[in-house]
Amino acid sequence: MSFALLFEQLLNGLQYGVMLFLMAAGLTLVFGIMNFINLAHGSLYMVGAYLTVAATQWTGSYLAGVALGLSGTLVVGMIVEVIALRALYERDHLDQVLATFGLILFFNELVAILWGRAALFASVPSWLSGHIELFTGSSYPLYRAVIIGVGLAVAVVLWYVVTRTRLGMLIRAGASNRTMVAALGVNIRLLYTVVFGFGAALAGLAGLLAGPIYNVQPGMGELILIQVFVVIVIGGIGSIRGALAGAIVVGLVDTMGRAFLKPLLGHVISPTAGEAAGPALASMLIYLLMAVVLALRPEGLFPAKSGG
Amino acid sequence: MRTPIRILAAAVAAGSLAFAPLASAQQKIKIGFITTLSGPQGVIGGYMRDSVELALDHLGRKIGGLDVEVIYGDDQVKPDVGVQVAEEMLKKHQVDFVSGIIWSNVMMAVVPVVTGAGKIMVGTNAGASPLAGSQCHERYFSTSWNNDQTPEAMGKYLQDTGINDLYIISPNYQAGRDMVVGLKRYYKGRIVEEIYTKLGQQDYQAELTQLRSKNPKAVWVFLPGGMGIQFLKQYDQAGLRGKLPLYTSFTVDEISIPAVKDAALGIYETRFWSPDLNTPANRRYVTDYKKKYGHLPVFYGAQSYEGIMLIDSAVRAVKGNLKDTQGLIAAMRKANYDSIRGPYAFNVNHHPIQNFYLLRAEKTPAGAIEMKIQKTVFEKYKDSYYQDCKMKW
Numbered sequence A: 001m002s003f004a005l006l007f008e009q010l011l012n013g014l015q016y017g018v019m020l021f022l023m024a025a026g027l028t029l030v031f032g033i034m035n036f037i038n039l040a041h042g043s044l045y046m047v048g049a050y051l052t053v054a055a056t057q058w059t060g061s062y063l064a065g066v067a068l069g070l071s072g073t074l075v076v077g078m079i080v081e082v083i084a085l086r087a088l089y090e091r092d093h094l095d096q097v098l099a100t101f102g103l104i105l106f107f108n109e110l111v112a113i114l115w116g117r118a119a120l121f122a123s124v125p126s127w128l129s130g131h132i133e134l135f136t137g138s139s140y141p142l143y144r145a146v147i148i149g150v151g152l153a154v155a156v157v158l159w160y161v162v163t164r165t166r167l168g169m170l171i172r173a174g175a176s177n178r179t180m181v182a183a184l185g186v187n188i189r190l191l192y193t194v195v196f197g198f199g200a201a202l203a204g205l206a207g208l209l210a211g212p213i214y215n216v217q218p219g220m221g222e223l224i225l226i227q228v229f230v231v232i233v234i235g236g237i238g239s240i241r242g243a244l245a246g247a248i249v250v251g252l253v254d255t256m257g258r259a260f261l262k263p264l265l266g267h268v269i270s271p272t273a274g275e276a277a278g279p280a281l282a283s284m285l286i287y288l289l290m291a292v293v294l295a296l297r298p299e300g301l302f303p304a305k306s307g308g
Numbered sequence B: 001m002r003t004p005i006r007i008l009a010a011a012v013a014a015g016s017l018a019f020a021p022l023a024s025a026q027q028k029i030k031i032g033f034i035t036t037l038s039g040p041q042g043v044i045g046g047y048m049r050d051s052v053e054l055a056l057d058h059l060g061r062k063i064g065g066l067d068v069e070v071i072y073g074d075d076q077v078k079p080d081v082g083v084q085v086a087e088e089m090l091k092k093h094q095v096d097f098v099s100g101i102i103w104s105n106v107m108m109a110v111v112p113v114v115t116g117a118g119k120i121m122v123g124t125n126a127g128a129s130p131l132a133g134s135q136c137h138e139r140y141f142s143t144s145w146n147n148d149q150t151p152e153a154m155g156k157y158l159q160d161t162g163i164n165d166l167y168i169i170s171p172n173y174q175a176g177r178d179m180v181v182g183l184k185r186y187y188k189g190r191i192v193e194e195i196y197t198k199l200g201q202q203d204y205q206a207e208l209t210q211l212r213s214k215n216p217k218a219v220w221v222f223l224p225g226g227m228g229i230q231f232l233k234q235y236d237q238a239g240l241r242g243k244l245p246l247y248t249s250f251t252v253d254e255i256s257i258p259a260v261k262d263a264a265l266g267i268y269e270t271r272f273w274s275p276d277l278n279t280p281a282n283r284r285y286v287t288d289y290k291k292k293y294g295h296l297p298v299f300y301g302a303q304s305y306e307g308i309m310l311i312d313s314a315v316r317a318v319k320g321n322l323k324d325t326q327g328l329i330a331a332m333r334k335a336n337y338d339s340i341r342g343p344y345a346f347n348v349n350h351h352p353i354q355n356f357y358l359l360r361a362e363k364t365p366a367g368a369i370e371m372k373i374q375k376t377v378f379e380k381y382k383d384s385y386y387q388d389c390k391m392k393w
Helices: A005-036 A041-059 A062-089 A094-117 A141-164 A164-178 A178-185 A189-209 A220-235 A240-268 A270-294 B002-026 B043-056 B079-091 B102-116 B149-160 B174-186 B205-214 B226-235 B257-264 B280-293 B299-317 B324-332
Strands: A131-133 A139-141 B026-037 B065-073 B097-100 B122-123 B140-141 B165-173 B191-197 B218-221 B246-248 B268-271 B352-363 B367-382
Touching: A005 A041, A005 A131, A005 A141, A005 A164, A005 A189, A005 A220, A041 A062, A041 A094, A041 A141, A041 A189, A041 A220, A041 B140, A062 A094, A131 B043, A139 A141, A139 B065, A141 A164, A141 A189, A164 A178, A178 A189, A220 A240, A220 A270, A220 B165, A240 B205, A270 B191, B002 B165, B026 B043, B026 B079, B026 B226, B026 B299, B043 B257, B043 B268, B043 B280, B043 B299, B065 B079, B079 B097, B079 B102, B079 B257, B097 B299, B102 B122, B102 B140, B122 B299, B122 B324, B122 B367, B149 B174, B149 B218, B149 B246, B149 B268, B165 B174, B165 B205, B165 B367, B174 B191, B205 B226, B268 B367, B280 B299, B299 B324, B299 B352
Parallel strands: B026 B065, B026 B097, B097 B122, B122 B140, B165 B191, B165 B218, B218 B246, B246 B268
Antiparallel strands: A131 A139, B268 B352, B352 B367
């Protein structure tokens, strides 16, 4: 195994992790601050991808499509919060799971009605479709490098907003004591709507970035949602730092497992064992990791300090 | 008092005569068509249903001269749901035939239910090997193929062209392993690596990085549905398309091409049928399909169109007597209709003996991307399981 190969696989793992982080950040914010389980987070990812494809076609410009897709998902998220979810905050988690599962079905059918069940064409704009030469001599898709950049930038912005701004202060305060914040004259309902909207926009961002490399079709959000829950459990529920760490750990473990587990098992045990157990074990790896984390640190790697 | 009775009797006689043809005109054939209509795979079912409807249009909305009702059922890709749907069709709707079914596991569950009820099953996609071999049945017909045949044709082509150092990627489940077995039945060249990915995997970047580091001469993948769309996009984005020839089975089709466009160009498939297959029946099917639905049909649909045509030919042969099951079977065995794949015969196991072609995605002068036949790989090809079928006819 050469260093170049290892480096490229590390990049692949980082890129996958960053994608998971964009999803996990919104989900964990909503859970940590509002104590609300949103299974329909994957639907917002799908909405982001579809709106961006539609808006790109309509305007003819990728950047305009991205802007409209993002703001569209933000608005959809806020509308969903006001109409459907607001009534559920006082209910227990099972009710929330049932209601948001209903939303998944609703959004999948809505998208199928509007755009059909067939996968839509979503392409990388020509100025993002090239390759960058790595110092190792191999080339890496520029678009994937951009995803890494965008994801890390979002992480920095989120950290800044949550720890250094007044909005972030309110968010943290709302997470630790909702009633007290409301008593101090802060419109907590509006705050929740805003937080949910931004969580939705983050999912939409992940969706619109995923569109050109994955598959824009009804139900696309559910495929990634399970891994996102694994990320949140590993990272610590409600914590942005945990979401970032968990996402990158999951991204790396999954990618490295797929790439190197089979040859490794082949070397260590026997080639036939590698052949038989490698692929199965590689696809289980992140769940095994989750089980280990749950056993050793049930609160996750970086639990939220405020205890949402 | 005599006369009125006579008149009445005459009237009754006349009436029964008058109503007699009407009664037979009321006789109706019912076909239950099971496919997947919901969820991400619902797109395939939609294409199949469209082709069934076009077949009915072409037959003047009659099957063998009888009025027809097609009841569509959604199996949700689940064998148990497929069985439920089939039982409802057989018991509640009293269907005369059951047809359709995309998935081998659903087919394996549904066939015994249909044949057990004494009705005929006409499979229009799934080609589970047991049904072509030891579990063949006189009331089970297929208008498609056995699962292994399509990769076998690709294996044969790769072997014949002397390709070596092949890299193989397939999902880690039964059909994924079966496809590789089919490929290797004819391909005897060197294999660089066999990679089995998670079923439903979205991202293949890690696999593509590994692949590039091994320097294969060619790549073969079996990644149906959404997996294929994702793989084709990522293969293209990794800069491999055009540099490293990609041969696929059930990965590039008329459903995935619109979603990947140029990323499909130059990719190879093998298949028993293609939209550009030059038979009069196929030209009519493809032209009318495009006119009615605005896009090209896909092989799933072509097979479903054939299923309806096959049933029509049999009902015609028994003159609408749907009770004559043996007559229906005998007529179906002749495959006596104008098939879009050209004339073909049924093997002893009720699977078609047919040609397989090498296809390549190419750009038409109008700028569309379509599969084009390159050459015939197999002529009048029989599947590898029919010797296990004990049926005699």
